[in-house]
Amino acid sequence: MNNEFDNKLKSRNIKPTAMRELVLKVLTEQMTTISLPELEQKFDRADKATLYRTLKTFEESKLIHSVDDGSGAMKYAICQDSCHCNPEDLHVHFLCTKCKQTSCLSEIPVPEINLPDNFSFESVNMVVKGICSNCKK
Amino acid sequence: MNNEFDNKLKSRNIKPTAMRELVLKVLTEQMTTISLPELEQKFDRADKATLYRTLKTFEESKLIHSVDDGSGAMKYAICQDSCHCNPEDLHVHFLCTKCKQTSCLSEIPVPEINLPDNFSFESVNMVVKGICSNCKK
DNA sequence: AATTTTAATGCAACCGGGTTGCAAAGTTTA
DNA sequence: TAAACTTTGCAACCCGGTTGCATTAAAATT
Numbered sequence: 001m002n003n004e005f006d007n008k009l010k011s012r013n014i015k016p017t018a019m020r021e022l023v024l025k026v027l028t029e030q031m032t033t034i035s036l037p038e039l040e041q042k043f044d045r046a047d048k049a050t051l052y053r054t055l056k057t058f059e060e061s062k063l064i065h066s067v068d069d070g071s072g073a074m075k076y077a078i079c080q081d082s083c084h085c086n087p088e089d090l091h092v093h094f095l096c097t098k099c100k101q102t103s104c105l106s107e108i109p110v111p112e113i114n115l116p117d118n119f120s121f122e123s124v125n126m127v128v129k130g131i132c133s134n135c136k137k
Numbered sequence: 138m139n140n141e142f143d144n145k146l147k148s149r150n151i152k153p154t155a156m157r158e159l160v161l162k163v164l165t166e167q168m169t170t171i172s173l174p175e176l177e178q179k180f181d182r183a184d185k186a187t188l189y190r191t192l193k194t195f196e197e198s199k200l201i202h203s204v205d206d207g208s209g210a211m212k213y214a215i216c217q218d219s220c221h222c223n224p225e226d227l228h229v230h231f232l233c234t235k236c237k238q239t240s241c242l243s244e245i246p247v248p249e250i251n252l253p254d255n256f257s258f259e260s261v262n263m264v265v266k267g268i269c270s271n272c273k274k
Numbered sequence: 275a276a277t278t279t280t281a282a283t284g285c286a287a288c289c290g291g292g293t294t295g296c297a298a299a300g301t302t303t304a
Numbered sequence: 305t306a307a308a309c310t311t312t313g314c315a316a317c318c319c320g321g322t323t324g325c326a327t328t329a330a331a332a333t334t
Contacts, residue, residue, distance in 0.1 A: 275334105276333100276334085277332100277333080277334070278331105278332080278333070278334085279330105279331080279332070279333080280329105280330080280331070280332085281328105281329085281330070281331085282327105282328080282329070282330085283326105283327080283328070283329080284325105284326095284327080284328090285324105285325090285326090285327095286323105286324090286325095287322105287323085287324085287325105288321105288322080288323080288324100289320105289321085289322075289323095290319105290320095290321090290322105291318105291319095291320095291321105292317105292318085292319090292320105293316105293317080293318075293319105294315105294316085294317080294318095295314105295315090295316085295317100296313105296314090296315095296316105297312105297313095297314090298311105298312080298313080298314100299310100299311085299312070299313090300309105300310080300311070300312085301308100301309080301310070301311085302307100302308080302309070302310085303306100303307085303308070303309085304305105304306085304307075304308090
């Protein structure tokens with residue numbers, strides 16, 4: 001096989017198996033973030049453990065990033081091409097309390113925080129809750 | 138019984154049972170946030186469901202607030218007297234990746250975010266990860 | 275191409291935090 | 305004191321996440 005997904009996987013040194021291409025396809029077409037259980041439902045018959053490990057692999061390779069939106073299930077989203085998952089790539093996430101969708105606000109970087117003396121920064125998770133524009137209509 | 142905990146509970150219209158006073162005592166003495174499983178361990182024999190419901194009661198009464206620090210377990214901390222859990226009372230939380238303690242950075246308010254058009258704000262969760270000053274020594 | 279080596283998959287089982295139903299015990303009210 | 309209501313303790317369950325292990329598939333080697 002030789003398509004955009006295949007190439008994207010290869011370029012990150014991930015072996016492009018059929019399963020991985022399918023998962024990458026779903027993640028790419030997904031407008032909002034998606035959880036492992038939700039991902040499972042996208043397939044007629046797919047193993048949770050395999051999907052779980054696929055997501056882990058993708059995350060390690062910085063193909064996707066994860067957000068803990070407090071819903072109980074970790075959410076995953078495709079990283080933008082320019083993303084290296086460095087502090088400066090971190091953006092705010094938004095959880096709509098109506099449609100329950102969590103989306104990347106990719107244009108909104110997480111504000112810098114001046115930590116107290118002798119605290120060092122590693123990363124940050126910022127999730128805003130409210131009503132999204134779709135649900136407001 | 139008639140002590141500070143008792144009074145605090147009464148002032149929030151929470152019936153001051155023995156269990157609730159003990160839990161409030163633990164939460165008050167606790168320097169960092171605490172999870173339900175951790176709270177359970179503070180007692181020789183206490184029922185998880187009771188503690189769970191106690192925390193829920195306290196949270197509804199805004200005696201405590203909860204933080205999802207991504208560790209898998211929700212963390213709870215006493216609210217400051219001045220806190221009404223309004224947006225302006227929200228502060229940043231810090232999870233130390235070394236000692237695994239999550240603490241309130243009560244002095245650091247969560248920065249305001251300019252949401253995209255037609256998004257409305259309800260609340261926000263912001264957790265910074267890094268090394269705390271204690272572990273830095 | 276056949277064999278060996280390595281990696282990915284599928285299945286089952288498990289873990290841990292959270293949550294609920296329900297009966298027993300404890301409180302409050304009449 | 306009796307009736308009404310609340311809290312507690314126990315058990316069971318749910319669900320997301322995670323791991324061990326045998327099977328299958330892919331890659332490397334001969």
